[in-house]
Amino acid sequence: xxxxxxxxxxxxxxxxLCFVIALFLVPVDVRAAxxxxxxxxxxxxxxxxxxxxxxxxxxxxxxxxxxxxxKLGATGSFDSLNPFIVRGQPALGLWTDSTSxxxxxxxxxxxxxxxxMYGLLAESVELAxxxxxxxxxxxxxxxxxxxxxxxxxxxxxxxxxxxxxxxxNHRTYYKKVAAAEKLSPTRVKFTFKPNESGxxxxxxxxxxxxxxxxxxxDWRDREFDQTTARLPIGSGPYKVASVDMxxxxxxxxxxxxWAKDIPSQRGLYNFDRLRIDYYRDDSVSLQAFKAGQxxxxxxxxxxxxxxxxxxxxAKEGRVRRETLKYRKVEPVYGYMMNAxxxxxxxxxxxxxxxxxxxxxxxxxxxxHNQFKRVDSVFPNSxxxxxxxPTGRELEILESYRGRLPPSxxxxxxxxxxxxxxxxxxxxxxxxxxxxxxxxxxxHDNVLLTPGGSPVAFEILLGDPADEKVALNWAASLKxxxxxxxxxxxxxxxxxxxxxxxxxxxxxxxxxxxxxxGNEQIYFWGSAxxxxxxxxxxxGVKDPVVDALxxxxxxxxxxxxxxxxxHALDRVIMQGHYFVPLTYLGADHIAxxxxxxHPSQLSLYGxxxxxxxxxxx
Numbered sequence: 179x180x181x182x183x184x185x186x187x188x189x190x191x192x193x194x195l196c197f198v199i200a201l202f203l204v205p206v207d208v209r210a211a212x213x214x215x216x217x218x219x220x221x222x223x224x225x226x227x228x229x230x231x232x233x234x235x236x237x238x239x240x241x242x243x244x245x246x247x248x249k250l251g252a253t254g255s256f257d258s259l260n261p262f263i264v265r266g267q268p269a270l271g272l273w274t275d276s277t278s279x280x281x282x283x284x285x286x287x288x289x290x291x292x293x294x295m296y297g298l299l300a301e302s303v304e305l306a307x308x309x310x311x312x313x314x315x316x317x318x319x320x321x322x323x324x325x326x327x328x329x330x331x332x333x334x335x336x337x338x339x340x341x342x343x344x345x346x347n348h349r350t351y352y353k354k355v356a357a358a359e360k361l362s363p364t365r366v367k368f369t370f371k372p373n374e375s376g377x378x379x380x381x382x383x384x385x386x387x388x389x390x391x392x393x394x395x396d397w398r399d400r401e402f403d404q405t406t407a408r409l410p411i412g413s414g415p416y417k418v419a420s421v422d423m424x425x426x427x428x429x430x431x432x433x434x435x436w437a438k439d440i441p442s443q444r445g446l447y448n449f450d451r452l453r454i455d456y457y458r459d460d461s462v463s464l465q466a467f468k469a470g471q472x473x474x475x476x477x478x479x480x481x482x483x484x485x486x487x488x489x490x491x492a493k494e495g496r497v498r499r500e501t502l503k504y505r506k507v508e509p510v511y512g513y514m515m516n517a518x519x520x521x522x523x524x525x526x527x528x529x530x531x532x533x534x535x536x537x538x539x540x541x542x543x544x545x546h547n548q549f550k551r552v553d554s555v556f557p558n559s560x561x562x563x564x565x566x567p568t569g570r571e572l573e574i575l576e577s578y579r580g581r582l583p584p585s586x587x588x589x590x591x592x593x594x595x596x597x598x599x600x601x602x603x604x605x606x607x608x609x610x611x612x613x614x615x616x617x618x619x620x621h622d623n624v625l626l627t628p629g630g631s632p633v634a635f636e637i638l639l640g641d642p643a644d645e646k647v648a649l650n651w652a653a654s655l656k657x658x659x660x661x662x663x664x665x666x667x668x669x670x671x672x673x674x675x676x677x678x679x680x681x682x683x684x685x686x687x688x689x690x691x692x693x694x695g696n697e698q699i700y701f702w703g704s705a706x707x708x709x710x711x712x713x714x715x716x717g718v719k720d721p722v723v724d725a726l727x728x729x730x731x732x733x734x735x736x737x738x739x740x741x742x743x744h745a746l747d748r749v750i751m752q753g754h755y756f757v758p759l760t761y762l763g764a765d766h767i768a769x770x771x772x773x774x775h776p777s778q779l780s781l782y783g784x785x786x787x788x789x790x791x792x793x794x
Contacts, residue, residue, distance in 0.1 A: 216302035222293040224736040237780035238445030238788045246791025247451040249472040255424040258405035266405035269427040280412035285387035286442035289780035293693030295387040296442040312383040316364040322393045330366040334358045335394040343403040381695045415447040448790035473773045477766040480545040503764040504783025508558040509687035512756035517717040526616035528754040533609035536602045552758035561743035565590040570741035578722045591751040593758045625659035634661035635682035640672030644685045677711045698727040716755035
């Protein structure tokens with residue numbers, strides 16, 4: 179009896195022991211992802227433009243004089259020195275993905291390339307061959323402005339904090355990290371979760387390289403998700419010298435800035451002091467600039483750029499006006515038509531709408547002929563589809579030929595630009611012909627659907643400044659018998675209605691980059707069309723769009739990214755989901771001659787951090 183009980187007691191232990199022994203006897207694939215040798219740069223696809231021995235970026239002046247004060251102007255106000263949370267309005271300059279005077283990212287973006295990162299807090303990286311993990315090797319010289327070294331613990335603290343309490347984009351991306359490991363005081367490893375299909379998001383290593391690194395010792399004992407007036411501690415080139423909350427912030431160069439001589443920072447941050455003054459509105463700001471209260475002004479109003487810069491200092495040559503062109507992707511700006519609703523659920527109706535906007539008149543009379551017309555979902559860039567598909571793009575589209583209209587292979591999909599009123603009348607006749615062919619009829623000056631219902635819709639706006647252009651479009655549509663209401667609401671209501679897709683048409687901008695990836699699924703994917711709060715405002719539901727958008731994040735060469743972008747662009751434009759509006763393709767910048775900038779611009783145009791004082 180006793181023997182039987184003991185055997186029963188030992189049975190589970192024996193079973194487990196046999197299982198463990200079997201694990202060693204059965205062949206198991208235990209291969210781990212191989213890592214690259216330490217590299218000075220991290221690129222989305224292809225090779226970095228600058229080699230490991232580069233001295234400085236081409237768009238900076240490495241010999242720029244140091245000294246002087248740069249005075250800048252901003253409109254509005256600020257109430258916080260915490261730029262990493264939604265709550266509050268942070269002061270300019272503390273930290274953004276592209277500009278940061280106080281906090282630094284793990285790596286610095288090279289602005290002559292679509293998406294390449296170079297050494298900063300991390301002097302080198304080791305990347306898993308399948309991009310499932312990355313190791314950042316911190317520069318041992320890196321320290322915060324209070325002299326405390328930057329360590330792997332700071333990096334892990336930053337990741338956890340931003341993942342749990344940071345902005346929504348931080349929370350979304352940093353939750354894709356499966357594990358963070360401290361390999362040494364200056365070495366940290368991030369391992370990424372596979373997505374639902376089992377594939378790794380190839381952008382994640384670069385997204386982690388953009389992560390700002392916060393000093394653990396400074397944030398450890400206080401609430402991160404609250405606004406603060408406490409002067410920040412960072413590892414960047416400047417410290418906050420003084421703050422007049424809501425009115426002014428002054429930055430002062432850190433004399434012990436650790437990275438002033440590394441290649442990615444040489445020629446940048448040349449002023450000893452930066453002063454940012456806030457103004458109630460843009461009109462007041464413009465008058466302050468004319469009076470010499472600040473040095474550089476980015477002008478966004480075509481009318482002001484044409485009419486408001488004839489003041490004495492400009493005439494005397496003490497203020498220069500420059501149009502600085504860039505090759506970055508402009509936002510997709512247009513009247514997004516909600517394909518979830520009639521009449522825009524009908525692709526033939528959406529096609530007819532492409533001929534109803536009088537761009538030439540609007541550009542000439544409202545914008546002083548300064549704008550170009552959006553002709554792509556990637557306007558102003560190499561990602562915009564050419565007139566007809568060729569090469570690799572054609573190969574991609576051929577694989578979907580049975581699900582695409584034949585015209586996509588033979589006819590360019592570009593918006594019509596009517597140069598004269600006669601041309602625009604012909605354009606409206608083209609729209610009328612398409613509608614008639616699709617079964618629409620005009621009765622008593624009212625356009626009727628094939629089912630006999632009057633065609634009417636609302637253009638929802640969130641900014642009164644958009645009303646003039648919308649009213650012009652509404653007047654053109656009235657000539658076709660379409661009743662259109664232009665309705666402007668406050669920003670809160672506008673955002674609520676956008677999030678629930680409660681609109682017919684909206685004037686909206688979708689921001690793209692030169693390195694398109696997962697966001698394309700969010701902008702145009704079928705799943706996003708039914709996901710409240712997504713950016714697929716047009717309600718695009720197309721399996722070919724889904725396939726092309728899903729392929730982009732997995733493209734391994736720049737050539738493949740460009741070809742896929744061309745194909746995606748062509749298919750979306752062929753679907754006529756928005757009536758294209760305008761873009762500029764340049765920055766209008768006015769500046770006093772007491773400051774200067776490099777003659778060579780980056781791919782992204784002007785780099786404000788590369789300016790210097792002409793009179794230190």
